[in-house]
Amino acid sequence: GENVEQHPSTLSVQEGDSAVIKCTYSDSASNYFPWYKQELGKRPQLIIDIRSNVGEKKDQRIAVTLNKTAKHFSLHITETQPEDSAVYFCAASIGQAGTALIFGKGTTLSVSS
Amino acid sequence: GAVVSQHPSWVICKSGTSVKIECRSLDFQATTMFWYRQFPKQSLMLMATSNEGSKATYEQGVEKDKFLINHASLTLSTLTVTSAHPEDSSFYICSASSVVGTDTQYFGPGTRLTVL
Numbered sequence: 001g002e003n004v005e006q007h008p009s010t011l012s013v014q015e016g017d018s019a020v021i022k023c024t025y026s027d028s029a030s031n032y033f034p035w036y037k038q039e040l041g042k043r044p045q046l047i048i049d050i051r052s053n054v055g056e057k058k059d060q061r062i063a064v065t066l067n068k069t070a071k072h073f074s075l076h077i078t079e080t081q082p083e084d085s086a087v088y089f090c091a092a093s094i095g096q097a098g099t100a101l102i103f104g105k106g107t108t109l110s111v112s113s
Numbered sequence: 114g115a116v117v118s119q120h121p122s123w124v125i126c127k128s129g130t131s132v133k134i135e136c137r138s139l140d141f142q143a144t145t146m147f148w149y150r151q152f153p154k155q156s157l158m159l160m161a162t163s164n165e166g167s168k169a170t171y172e173q174g175v176e177k178d179k180f181l182i183n184h185a186s187l188t189l190s191t192l193t194v195t196s197a198h199p200e201d202s203s204f205y206i207c208s209a210s211s212v213v214g215t216d217t218q219y220f221g222p223g224t225r226l227t228v229l
Contacts, residue, residue: 001173032216043206043220044157051216089156093216100147101208101218103156 002027004092006104013080015113023090023104024072032093033066033073034101037086044089048075080111116140117209119221126197127229134192134224136207142187143209147218148180151204163190197228 003026013019025033031052036044050057050064050073057064061080066073077084087108091101116139126132136146145164149157161182163169169182181193190209194201204225208218 034217036220041204041223041225043222045220046217049217099145100159100162102159105156 002030002092002094002102004090004102004104006090006107008107009105010108010110012110012112015080015082015111017080019075019077019080019084019109019111021075021088021090021107021109022072023074023092024070025092025102026071027092027094028068028071030092030094033064034091035062035064035075036089036091036103038089038106039086047088077109080109082111082113085109085111115211115217115219117207117219117221119205119207119224121224122222123225123227125227125229128198129196131193131195132197132226134194134205134207134226136190136192136209136221138188138209138211138219141209141211143190143211144187146184146190146207146209148182148190148192149206149208151206151223153204157206160192194226197226199228202226202228 006023034049037047038044048064050066061078063076087106089106090104094100118137120135148160151157160175161169161171163182163184165184171177184190204223206223207221
């Protein structure tokens, strides 16, 4: 079945720096890759997603890149702010989009001012 | 739009009792709902996929007789933890995807279950 690896597990940056989180997946049939931000005790919030027919997507300070050949995708956050501090999860669809998601283990991002 | 609610938000029960958790899509119809479990400081683990009007599909290692899932309508799925034990204590989160056919999953706020 699908396996999603996420690195690093923790990431500390200074305010204003960039943060990059990387994920790899194993199922070549997966074609939907969302990223979620989760604050303590709250639900995961979708921050950006990408589909397999696109190599890069950007939304203000957040961008995601996808390399289907290498089966990896990355989250890039620029100009980090203290409120970006949270746990970030990548996920990959099981097979086709619209099906269940397999999540990475998460990255705890700490942005210090 | 695309709001998913869960009830209750937290529950404490005695070992051996059963607990029912409801997941509702408030402003859209959900063909498929998913149930996840999240232990402290860990990731979300998929438990089962629930399709309206049919039996749920459980992930390997999840006991279907212990975690009963019912998806009776396009806006409601329930998860019943039967004969709960302390090791079932966890954060249970549901998600739903729209019948319109988008990929996006919308998550409920989660239910914190504590079994004494």
